[in-house]
Amino acid sequence: MAGIRAKDTKPELTIRKALFASGFRFRLHNRKLPGSPDIVLAKHHVAIFVHGCFWHLHHNCKLSKIPATRTDFWAKKLTANTTRDTQATDQLLALGWRVLVVWECHIRANRNCSELQQQLTQWIHDHDSFGQLPDHPKSKTDQGIQASSVPD
Numbered sequence: 001m002a003g004i005r006a007k008d009t010k011p012e013l014t015i016r017k018a019l020f021a022s023g024f025r026f027r028l029h030n031r032k033l034p035g036s037p038d039i040v041l042a043k044h045h046v047a048i049f050v051h052g053c054f055w056h057l058h059h060n061c062k063l064s065k066i067p068a069t070r071t072d073f074w075a076k077k078l079t080a081n082t083t084r085d086t087q088a089t090d091q092l093l094a095l096g097w098r099v100l101v102v103w104e105c106h107i108r109a110n111r112n113c114s115e116l117q118q119q120l121t122q123w124i125h126d127h128d129s130f131g132q133l134p135d136h137p138k139s140k141t142d143q144g145i146q147a148s149s150v151p152d
């Protein structure tokens with residue numbers, strides 16, 4: 001697991017800032033939990049992963065593309081990452097944690113910190129067991145990253 005994902009990446013810092021500004025307190029990279037979640041809000045029993053779209057093969061995302069060279073190597077490596085992601089999520093859910101995955105492209109598209117704060121706060125208070133930002137349906141259309149839902 002080590003070395004797959006860079007620690008303290010910019011998108012992760014953005015999320016940490018947004019959470020902190022909303023009054024949430026958290027621990028980072030908790031190795032005692034499956035998948036070493038990037039951010040853990042113990043009080044809310046929430047584990048957050050901040051995923052780079054390339055490294056975690058974000059579905060239907062333009063930042064996610066298997067390189068044209070050494071394609072087999074990359075396909076294997078990146079698929080292994082997503083398999084581990086799924087396993088970690090399943091294990092966390094089984095342990096009673098709630099899991100939120102925040103994708104890099106969503107953070108890039110929402111530089112406005114207060115919007116991110118709102119989305120994170122809402123999810124944490126909604127008590128869903130699993131969620132993703134952006135929360136796109138698994139449709140076949142190439143809607144890209146702009147298709148996030150419009151809040152009321």
Ligand SMILES: [Zn+2]
Nearest residue numbers: 053058061105
């Ligand atoms: Zn993405």
